[in-house]
Amino acid sequence: MSPDFTLTELTRRRPEVYFIGSAIFHYLGPSFAVLLFTVVDPFGVAWLRIVTAAAVFAVWRRPWRAWQAAERRERTTVLLWGVLLALMNTSFYLAIDLLPLGTVAAIEFLGPIVIAAFAVRRLRNLAAVALAIVGVGVLSEVRFAGAPLGFTFAFINMALFAGYIVIAHRVSRHQHLNGIDGLAAAMIIAGIAGLPLGIADALPVFADPVILGAAVGVGISSSVIPYVFDQLAMRRMPRGTYALLSALLPATATAIGVLVLWQIPTGPEIAGVSLVIAAVATHEDRSPG
Numbered sequence: 001m002s003p004d005f006t007l008t009e010l011t012r013r014r015p016e017v018y019f020i021g022s023a024i025f026h027y028l029g030p031s032f033a034v035l036l037f038t039v040v041d042p043f044g045v046a047w048l049r050i051v052t053a054a055a056v057f058a059v060w061r062r063p064w065r066a067w068q069a070a071e072r073r074e075r076t077t078v079l080l081w082g083v084l085l086a087l088m089n090t091s092f093y094l095a096i097d098l099l100p101l102g103t104v105a106a107i108e109f110l111g112p113i114v115i116a117a118f119a120v121r122r123l124r125n126l127a128a129v130a131l132a133i134v135g136v137g138v139l140s141e142v143r144f145a146g147a148p149l150g151f152t153f154a155f156i157n158m159a160l161f162a163g164y165i166v167i168a169h170r171v172s173r174h175q176h177l178n179g180i181d182g183l184a185a186a187m188i189i190a191g192i193a194g195l196p197l198g199i200a201d202a203l204p205v206f207a208d209p210v211i212l213g214a215a216v217g218v219g220i221s222s223s224v225i226p227y228v229f230d231q232l233a234m235r236r237m238p239r240g241t242y243a244l245l246s247a248l249l250p251a252t253a254t255a256i257g258v259l260v261l262w263q264i265p266t267g268p269e270i271a272g273v274s275l276v277i278a279a280v281a282t283h284e285d286r287s288p289g
Contacts, residue, residue, distance in 0.1 A: 015233040015236045015237040016233070016237075016245070018230075018232040019229070019233040019237070020248075021225065021226070021229045022226040022227075022229035022230050022233060023245075023248050023249055023252045024256075025221050025225045026226040026249060026252070027101055027105060027249070027252055027253040027257075028221055028256055028260070029049075029218050029219075029221035029223070029225075029226070030093070030096055030101065030218075030222055031256050031257065031260040031261055032214070032217065032222075033045050033046075033093060033096070033222065034096055034261055035260075035261075036211070036214055036215060036218065037097050040201060040202070040204075040211065040215070042090075042093040042097045043090060043093075043197050043198045043200075043201045043202075044198050044200075044202035044205065045093055045201075045202075045215065045218065046090045046092075046093040046094075046197070046198055047194045047195070047197060047198020047199065047201070047202050048198070048205060048212075048218070048219060049089060049093075049215070049218050049222050049223050050089055050187065050190045050194050050198075050219070051191045051194075051219070052215065052216045052219025052220060052223070052224075053187045053191075053219050053220070053222075053223035053224045053227070054184075054187045054188045054190065056224050057183065057184030057187050057188065057224070058184065060184070061180055061181050061184040063182075063185040063188065066177045066178075066181040066182070066185065067177060067185050069177075070174070070175075070176040070177035071175070071176065074171075074174045074176055074177040074178075075177065077167060077170055077171060077174070078171060078177050078185050078186050079186075079189055080167065081164075081168070081171060081182070081186040081189075082185070082186040082187065082188070082189025082190040082192075082193060083190070083193045084163050084164060084167065085164070085186055085187065085189075086189075086190040086191075086193040086197070087156075087193075088160035088164055089190070089194070089223070090194060090197055090198070091153045091154075091156040092104065092108075092153075094153040095107075095150055095153035095156075095157055097150070098149060098150030098153070099147055099150040099151070099154060100254075100263040100265065100269070101253045101254070101256060101257035101261065101263060102254030102257045102263065102265055102269065102273050103139050103154070103269065103272075103273075104157065104253070105249055105252075105253030105254070105273075106135060106136065106139055106250045106272060106273045106276040107136055107151070107154040107155060107157075108154070108157060108158050108161045108249075108250075109158075109161075109249070109276055109279070109280050110132050110133070110136050110158050110276070111158040111159050111161060111162030112161065112162045113125075113128050113132045113279050113280060114129055114132075114162075115162050115166075124282055125282075127282055128279040128282040129279070130279075131275050131276070131278050131279035131282060132275070132276050132279035132280075134275050135272045135274070135275025135276040136272065137272075138268055138269075138272035138275065139268075139272035139273070168183075168230060168231070168234060169234050171183070171186070171231075172231055172234040172235045173235075179232075179235055180228055180231050182231075183227055187223065187227075202215075250273050250276050250277050250280070251273065254270075
């Protein structure tokens with residue numbers, strides 16, 4: 001079966017189906033990564049996640065063909081995306097090593113909400129920002145004293161995630177290096193960019209087949225399935241609709257944190273995450289398609 005035929009079959013599904021799949025795997029994979037932190041440092045797990053995804057995409061999509069046909073502008077965007085993916089994945093893993101998954105997910109969405117407020121200056125977006133700030137403030141009050149470094153990484157990840165949404169939508173509409181081919185090229189670039197950060201911690205894993213297999217599973221469930229689903233959803237879903245549905249993600253992260261990691265949220269943490277969910281659902285993004 002050719003890659004093009006497979007992609008054609010995938011695009012026949014409704015975009016909402018892919019969003020739901022992305023919402024589940026976006027945090028299910030990282031929850032498994034947290035379990036690996038007992039034997040591999042976050043830098044190593046993050047790099048193994050990226051390299052696994054890069055290998056899968058290279059075999060499946062062979063993105064160098066699209067790269068050769070792409071314009072310089074498309075290549076530059078994908079190059080930037082690759083570096084961003086390396087930094088975003090690393091900062092995210094460093095954050096969830098110190099903070100509950102639901103807390104990091106809630107902070108992650110503050111950036112996109114603020115960007116939308118600047119892009120569309122309406123009362124509802126100001127209200128969304130206020131809700132998000134209060135929600136993150138509640139989470140910070142609960143957790144900051146115990147893990148200030150975790151919050152630093154969480155806010156770095158927040159800024160990078162906002163960039164991810166903007167660039168991912170742009171790549172999904174490229175003429176040549178687009179969608180999953182653009183993602184595949186970006187992931188290979190991310191693997192190269194993240195090499196200095198993760199190779200030292202990752203090297204011992206290659207001597208242990210069990211841990212290596214677990215790391216590969218994390219990579220596929222974290223950076224292949226959800227990112228492919230993101231591209232399939234973004235390709236046919238307006239950015240505003242995608243942003244609205246993103247309100248599900250902090251709730252999904254909190255639920256997975258409970259089910260997989262037994263990270264039982266306190267009352268204030270539930271209130272903080274709920275305020276962020278309300279903020280994501282409230283904000284409006286009128287960016288094209």
